[in-house]
Amino acid sequence: MRDGVGPSCVVLPSRGQGSLLDFLAERLPAVPRDAWRERMEEGDVLDERGARVAPDRPFEAGLRLYYYRSLPAEPALPFEETVLYQDEHLVVADKPHFMPVTPSGRYLHHTLLVRLKRRLGLPELSPLHRIDRDTAGLVLLSVQQRTRGAYQALFRDRQITKHYDAIAPWRADLAFPREHASRLEEIPQQFFRMHEVPGEPNSHTQMQVDEVSEDGRWARYRLSPITGKRHQLRVHMAALGLPLRNDAFYPVVNDPPEGDYSRPLQLLAKSLAFVDPLTQQPRAFESGQRLRLP
Numbered sequence: 001m002r003d004g005v006g007p008s009c010v011v012l013p014s015r016g017q018g019s020l021l022d023f024l025a026e027r028l029p030a031v032p033r034d035a036w037r038e039r040m041e042e043g044d045v046l047d048e049r050g051a052r053v054a055p056d057r058p059f060e061a062g063l064r065l066y067y068y069r070s071l072p073a074e075p076a077l078p079f080e081e082t083v084l085y086q087d088e089h090l091v092v093a094d095k096p097h098f099m100p101v102t103p104s105g106r107y108l109h110h111t112l113l114v115r116l117k118r119r120l121g122l123p124e125l126s127p128l129h130r131i132d133r134d135t136a137g138l139v140l141l142s143v144q145q146r147t148r149g150a151y152q153a154l155f156r157d158r159q160i161t162k163h164y165d166a167i168a169p170w171r172a173d174l175a176f177p178r179e180h181a182s183r184l185e186e187i188p189q190q191f192f193r194m195h196e197v198p199g200e201p202n203s204h205t206q207m208q209v210d211e212v213s214e215d216g217r218w219a220r221y222r223l224s225p226i227t228g229k230r231h232q233l234r235v236h237m238a239a240l241g242l243p244l245r246n247d248a249f250y251p252v253v254n255d256p257p258e259g260d261y262s263r264p265l266q267l268l269a270k271s272l273a274f275v276d277p278l279t280q281q282p283r284a285f286e287s288g289q290r291l292r293l294p
Contacts, residue, residue, distance in 0.1 A: 004118025005108065007046070007066035014061045020045075021055040024065070044068045069108060075258065077110045083120070084138075084285055089278065090151070091116060091125065091141040092285045097264035100133040112139060129155050132231070134248065137164070137269025137287045150277040155228070160274040163224050164233055165291045167266035168242040170212050170219040177208035180236045184229045193249055194231045196239055203229040205236045213293040218245070220293055222270075233267065245294070266291050 016023060021040065025033040037055045039045050045053040048064035079096035086092075093112060095101065100111045108114060117125050128140045128151050142148040154160045181201040187193045204226040211220040221242075223233045231250070237243060238250040245266035248255050256263055268291050273284040 001117060001123045002068055003109065004114040004116075005068060005103075006117075006123065007068050010065050010067070012059065012061055012063045012065070016059040016061065018059055019055060020053055020057045020059060020063075020065065023059060024067075039067060039070070044070070069103070071106065071108050074108055074110060075106055078261070081112055081115060082288060083116070084288070086120070087143075089143050089147050091120065091122070091143060092272070093139045093141065094287050094289060095131065095136055095139050095269075096289075097136040098133060098261055101127050101130045101139055107133075113141070116141065128152055129228070131269050132265075132267075134265040135164075135267045135269060136264070136289055138272050138285055139269070140272060140285075147278060154274050154277060158226065160272060161224070162269065163222055163271045165210070165268045165270045166221045166223055166233065166237065167218060167245040167291050167293060168221055168237050170209075170216055171240075171242060172216075174240060174242075176221075177206065180205050180207060180240065182236070182239065184232060184235060190253075193253070194229065194235050196235060203227045203232045203236070205233060207236075211293060218293050220291060 010027060012023060021033070021036055024031075024036045024045070040053055040055045043052045045065060045067045047053055048066070053065060077099055079099060081096060081099065082094040084092045084094050093116060095112050100107045102113050103111050113125065113127060117123065122143055124144050126142050126148060128142050128148070131137060131139060140151070142151055181204045182196040183199040183201050184194045184203045185197050187195050206224040206226065208222045209219050210222050213219065221237070223237070225232055234244055234247055234250050238247070243251050246263040247265055268287060268289055271284065271286045273282070275281070276283050
């Protein structure tokens, strides 16, 4: 790890020619050739033996190259995560709004995973599930690869109880508690959004109301996903005519300007509960954050 970031790996094929710089520039063209040269000269490209790779080093069949991702201008996030629990197998973090869980797009160092790797010194740390960048709340992470599969099985077999809090409009004509099931698929040409389509349901959410505002305009809902489709809670609520407060994707795309943190999505991963597969002891965690009615 370097500053919390692990390297990526690429394996050279059995045949090739030229230099290692030629190979990287052709194999990974998203990084310009000059940028690859600069990375190699700065020691950010290593071979499988940990030796720095010079740009003119000849092609070597089967060689593993490790390189460190970098971003020229990563947006800084003025928020901090909280570690609620840590042992030799698990870390439970309370994530703020706007922070991605894993590196993607414009974010690398200001992601929950990289921050925790750097802060806790845990090179094998890996999220067991993910929540949207816009969503705040609990994220469960595995500390070591050896026991990771046992915890991943909890999510695969739906052995974890999850509750979310959400702020959305109040509709007196809708009865609660209720359940919502539908088929979710990506919107064509808008891979970052989901929508409901006809067909066998592949998403299921239980819903109830915890509190209604004095003016009757808003309510705080408790949402319990049975399945884990992308944007499931956001789409299900919007389908009922109850789009989450400050949702920039549903029902329409309305992204705030870069650096505008004034309208956090009112969705919070509030609690997690499960039986620990290693100790058989019940576990329960709750976010220290709270959504308040307008």
